[in-house]
Amino acid sequence: MSEVSEKDYNGVLLRRHPAFGNGVVAEIVLNRGAAMNAISTGMAAAIRDVGTELAEDPAVRAVVVSAVPPVVEGKNHAFCVGVDLKERDRMTDAELVATRPAFRRTWGTFGSLPMPVVAAVSGYALGGGCELALACDLIVADDGAVFGLPEVSVGVIPGGGGTQTLVRRVGMNRAADLIFTARRVDADEADRFGMIDRRVAGSSTARGAALELAQQIAKNSPIGVRNAKHALKVGADLPLAAGLDVEDGAWRATAFSADRAEGVRAFVEKRAPIWP
Numbered sequence: 001m002s003e004v005s006e007k008d009y010n011g012v013l014l015r016r017h018p019a020f021g022n023g024v025v026a027e028i029v030l031n032r033g034a035a036m037n038a039i040s041t042g043m044a045a046a047i048r049d050v051g052t053e054l055a056e057d058p059a060v061r062a063v064v065v066s067a068v069p070p071v072v073e074g075k076n077h078a079f080c081v082g083v084d085l086k087e088r089d090r091m092t093d094a095e096l097v098a099t100r101p102a103f104r105r106t107w108g109t110f111g112s113l114p115m116p117v118v119a120a121v122s123g124y125a126l127g128g129g130c131e132l133a134l135a136c137d138l139i140v141a142d143d144g145a146v147f148g149l150p151e152v153s154v155g156v157i158p159g160g161g162g163t164q165t166l167v168r169r170v171g172m173n174r175a176a177d178l179i180f181t182a183r184r185v186d187a188d189e190a191d192r193f194g195m196i197d198r199r200v201a202g203s204s205t206a207r208g209a210a211l212e213l214a215q216q217i218a219k220n221s222p223i224g225v226r227n228a229k230h231a232l233k234v235g236a237d238l239p240l241a242a243g244l245d246v247e248d249g250a251w252r253a254t255a256f257s258a259d260r261a262e263g264v265r266a267f268v269e270k271r272a273p274i275w276p
Contacts, residue, residue, distance in 0.1 A: 011043030019218035023061040030067040036078035044106040051109035062214035066120040082127025107160035111135040120210035131160030142206040148184035221259040
């Protein structure tokens with residue numbers, strides 16, 4: 001694959017960028033710019049569909065989640081401002097309950113992918129948009145990024161994993177501060193809190209930096225990276241002894257793979273590996 005390909009879903013674009021060797025870096029682009037990428041029922045379904053496609057593709061070595069630029073020039077950029085409240089306002093209680101299982105699957109899409117997922121946050125990442133970013137393995141943010149979980153200000157609570165993913169990133173007290181006050185934090189404060197992993201300053205964009213990071217990840221053993229992610233995610237909340245058992249299983253699954261044989265051979269021959 002030598003060129004970027006693009007597939008259009010309902011409110012989501014899926015781009016495939018050529019990566020190291022025969023690998024692919026996939027880019028999930030939130031594509032409801034006119035609505036500041038607010039997540040409608042249709043867009044939520046598209047995110048799930050894209051996730052299913054990527055999870056089953058062994059060529060994908062890393063994923064970047066980004067957003068289209070503002071539709072109107074000069075308007076504030078938005079990664080995603082959360083669920084589409086205008087659509088929610090038209091729902092009955094029964095309809096709202098009926099959509100809950102599907103939306104829960106949407107929020108879990110990025111975290112459940114077997115390969116690393118990098119969020120590229122420019123502009124507003126609020127409510128469900130903030131939760132989508134928090135579900136990713138790494139968050140890259142530029143100077144214009146603004147994060148917030150404002151749900152209690154509109155009579156609900158974070159329901160896309162925010163009460164669980166934020167506390168795991170920043171600790172109980174800081175998570176409580178942001179959730180209870182519903183306040184927004186800029187890139188400086190988010191960086192101090194440990195909410196983001198890489199800060200892009202100046203005229204550089206989060207998207208560009210995230211794609212570079214994904215390409216760097218894609219150079220490494222696909223089996224190794226996937227198994228390392230599994231060990232990290234599964235073992236993080238276990239007692240140390242149990243976590244070490246998870247790591248041992250992941251090590252065994254990697255050490256006796258074709259990737260390990262090629263990696264060692266390439267090192268000895270002083271060349272770049274060509275992953276199977």
